[in-house]
Amino acid sequence: PELINITAFANALKIKPQDFLAQLGELGFEGVTLDSLMAGETAALVAQEYGYEPTVEAGDKQDLKPRPPPEDASLLPSRPPVVTIMGHVDHGKTTILDYLRQSSVAAQEHGGITQHIGAFSVKLSSGKQITFLDTPGHAAFLAMRQRGANVTDIVVLVVAADDSVKPQTLEALKHARAAKVPIIVAINKIDKGGARIDAVKSDLAGAGVEIEDFGGDVQVVCVSGKTGQGMDDLEENILTLSEILDHRSEVDGPAEGWVLESSLKPTGKVATVLVKRGTLRPGDYIAAGLTWAKIRQLRNEAGVDIAEAPPGTPVEILGWKDLPAAGDQVIQSPDEDRAKTAVSYREGLRDREKDATEYEAITEARKALQ
Numbered sequence: 001p002e003l004i005n006i007t008a009f010a011n012a013l014k015i016k017p018q019d020f021l022a023q024l025g026e027l028g029f030e031g032v033t034l035d036s037l038m039a040g041e042t043a044a045l046v047a048q049e050y051g052y053e054p055t056v057e058a059g060d061k062q063d064l065k066p067r068p069p070p071e072d073a074s075l076l077p078s079r080p081p082v083v084t085i086m087g088h089v090d091h092g093k094t095t096i097l098d099y100l101r102q103s104s105v106a107a108q109e110h111g112g113i114t115q116h117i118g119a120f121s122v123k124l125s126s127g128k129q130i131t132f133l134d135t136p137g138h139a140a141f142l143a144m145r146q147r148g149a150n151v152t153d154i155v156v157l158v159v160a161a162d163d164s165v166k167p168q169t170l171e172a173l174k175h176a177r178a179a180k181v182p183i184i185v186a187i188n189k190i191d192k193g194g195a196r197i198d199a200v201k202s203d204l205a206g207a208g209v210e211i212e213d214f215g216g217d218v219q220v221v222c223v224s225g226k227t228g229q230g231m232d233d234l235e236e237n238i239l240t241l242s243e244i245l246d247h248r249s250e251v252d253g254p255a256e257g258w259v260l261e262s263s264l265k266p267t268g269k270v271a272t273v274l275v276k277r278g279t280l281r282p283g284d285y286i287a288a289g290l291t292w293a294k295i296r297q298l299r300n301e302a303g304v305d306i307a308e309a310p311p312g313t314p315v316e317i318l319g320w321k322d323l324p325a326a327g328d329q330v331i332q333s334p335d336e337d338r339a340k341t342a343v344s345y346r347e348g349l350r351d352r353e354k355d356a357t358e359y360e361a362i363t364e365a366r367k368a369l370q
């Protein structure tokens with residue numbers, strides 16, 4: 001962060017350094033000496049007290065930023081859609097995900113998935129792929145949305161045929177609408193005796209879901225996560241919608257993505273990253289939040305090393321200096337230096353924000369005493 005020496009600061013304000021020290025004391029700063037350093041942001045606030053309008057130099061060029069959106073996305077290659085499954089508790093989300101996970105690319109090629117990495121890809125007979133996010137909790141999604149990003153392209157709303165629309169069904173609908181993510185309804189447990197498909201449809205319509213049966217454009221698929229009935233249809237419907245939405249991404253250029261999960265494993269600091277643009281490869285440098293990595297290994301959901309992760313691919317990344325947080329944006333850096341510079345720039349920003357908050361608290365306290 002930018003720092004200013006107190007003596008230099010006093011000189012800049014045209015105040016005798018000793019007088020300035022006393023005045024800083026009155027402002028609530030403790031233990032300040034002529035040799036102390038003050039963060040630029042704090043100094044800016046102090047300078048305002050003296051009637052100045054300082055500007056803190058922006059270090060934007062020191063940060064790593066996502067590239068601007070493509071001028072013409074229609075020229076880019078298609079990428080797999082990224083799908084999240086939502087719905088009321090016990091309506092069958094986990095069962096459906098488990099069923100789909102068995103047909104995952106990695107499970108097919110490597111005899112089963114040995115670990116849970118928070119996301120997986122399914123390959124259909126057509127060769128096309130769908131990526132399912134299996135990240136528990138919505139914290140990461142909220143963090144990403146606050147940064148204006150939708151990691152999810154499509155929400156599959158699961159509604160149990162024997163239980164119909166429930167509070168968390170409506171909650172999920174609210175989230176999908178707020179994020180402007182299109183939905184597909186999966187009416188689950190159709191193998192059960194008490195299944196009432198028509199009742200579920202009219203309840204959905206009552207909740208404002210414009211389902212196709214009633215002239216809307218929201219697809220409804222009847223499935224059983226238990227028997228697998230209708231699961232092919234669900235996958236086909238997802239792909240059809242994805243083709244209509246025309247999901248495309250650059251496969252070249254600096255890669256970008258999002259941290260879905262991170263944890264300390266016996267193999268080291270590991271983060272599951274969903275690549276959204278560009279392609280990541282071992283040896284690449286990336287920054288995420290307040291840390292960076294030289295990618296040591298890329299692994300798929302079966303724990304198998306892969307040579308590259310193109311857009312739409314969920315991948316485990318090893319090689320982090322520290323654990324990044326779920327919801328952090330990942331941006332590729334041309335080299336180690338730029339990755340480190342970006343991280344220290346961000347640390348500086350964070351420290352200055354902290355200083356400014358502390359200064360505000362001091363000012364408030366001082367006002368209260370007057």
Ligand code: GDP
Nearest residue numbers: 089090091092093094095188189192224225226
């Ligand atoms: P979640 O809370 O939405 O993840 O729901 P689960 O996947 O844990 O399922 C809740 C219960 O419903 C479990 O006992 C499942 O075995 C059962 N279940 C899920 N899907 C089906 C289905 O298609 N048919 C039947 N009969 N039971 C199901």
Ligand code: MG
Nearest residue numbers: 090093094095
């Ligand atoms: Mg569950």
